[in-house]
Amino acid sequence: NAGVMQNPRHLVRRRGQEARLRCSPMKGHSHVYWYRQLPEEGLKFMVYLQKENIIDESGMPKERFSAEFPKEGPSILRIQQVVRGDSAAYFCASSPLSGGDTQYFGPGTRLTVL
Amino acid sequence: SQQGEEDPQALSIQEGENATMNCSYKTSINNLQWYRQNSGRGLVHLILIRSNEREKHSGRLRVTLDTSKKSSSLLITASRAADTASYFCATDLFIQGAQKLVFGQGTRLTINP
Numbered sequence: 001n002a003g004v005m006q007n008p009r010h011l012v013r014r015r016g017q018e019a020r021l022r023c024s025p026m027k028g029h030s031h032v033y034w035y036r037q038l039p040e041e042g043l044k045f046m047v048y049l050q051k052e053n054i055i056d057e058s059g060m061p062k063e064r065f066s067a068e069f070p071k072e073g074p075s076i077l078r079i080q081q082v083v084r085g086d087s088a089a090y091f092c093a094s095s096p097l098s099g100g101d102t103q104y105f106g107p108g109t110r111l112t113v114l
Numbered sequence: 115s116q117q118g119e120e121d122p123q124a125l126s127i128q129e130g131e132n133a134t135m136n137c138s139y140k141t142s143i144n145n146l147q148w149y150r151q152n153s154g155r156g157l158v159h160l161i162l163i164r165s166n167e168r169e170k171h172s173g174r175l176r177v178t179l180d181t182s183k184k185s186s187s188l189l190i191t192a193s194r195a196a197d198t199a200s201y202f203c204a205t206d207l208f209i210q211g212a213q214k215l216v217f218g219q220g221t222r223l224t225i226n227p
Contacts, residue, residue, distance in 0.1 A: 033214065042202055042217035043157070056214060091156060093215075102147065103215060107156040 002027070004094050004106035005074075012112045013082050021077040021109045025094030032075045033103060034060075034067060037089040046090075049075060082113045119218050120203060126224040133190040135221040137203030138183075144206050146179060147215070148188050151200045160188075160201075193225045 005024040013019050025032050030051055035043040045059040049069035060067065064082075069075040079086055089110045093103035121136045137146070145164045149157040161177045163170045163186065170177045176189040190197055200222050204215040 035215075035217075042219045043204075043215070045214040045216065048214055059214070101213075102159055102162055104159065105149070105157040110154075 004029075004092055004104050006090075006092050006106035006109050008109060009107060010110050010112070012114060014114050015083055016081050019079040019082050019086070019111055019113075021079075021090050021092075021111070023075040023077070023092030023094075023106060025075070025092075026096075026104055029094035029096050029104075031095045032069050033093045033095075034075075034077050035091045035093065037091060037108075039088075043091060046077075079111075082111075084113045087111055087113045120201070120221040122221060123219065124222045124224070126226060127193060129193060129195055129225050129227050131193055133193050133197070133223055133225075135188045135201050135223070137186045137188070137218055139186075139203075139205045139216075140184065141207075143181075144208070146186050147204045147206075148175075148177060148186075149202045149204060149217075151202065151220070153199070157202070190223075193223075195225050195227050197223060198225045199223060 004026055007022050011019055032049045034046040036046055037043045047060045047067045048056040052071050064080045066078045089108045091108045092106045095101045095103045119138050127133055143165055145162055147162045148160040150160055151157050161170055161172050163177050163179045165181055174191045179186045200220040202217050202220045204217045206213050207216050
């Protein structure tokens, strides 16, 4: 049973470009969470999705950021018109259930904006 | 915000010694989890302790939870160089049935050979 997969592992973008980060949850998991980690800091919640639904996006900036988890395929975190402040590690986690259950994290995507 | 705070921020000890890290949080929780993160890598889940539990063991790890003080501790016994990493506590926050984890800033643990 493969763990949570994220790709790419490293992504370099110039200011103004778009970044697309992908996350495939563990097999059998239908809940996906995205977190962002700035250097030397803990992870900050961004968005929680179930298949085809955004459940909680309270941690995601209103502008330029969007997330989806389609019926088929991976979850996508999309950042439009990236700025230097978007440089961070973005982690995806999945769980089989919501509520009181362990979230399993992927290896992360490290985004660098030049 | 309900953010956990780890203490100390950095800890450096000799191999073989025990390492203790503490975490405090602000509001009621259902469970608290500890994660390890090696430099530049993802998070590895270590232990989940539920609010009705006081202590839990896993190998060389011992976690305690004191809900009256809203604090938890992670003890690593007989430390090894491979234990060098950042350790984070995370509490769960439920809003409208949706769970999210709230992480502290982490403790950077260095084990010196």
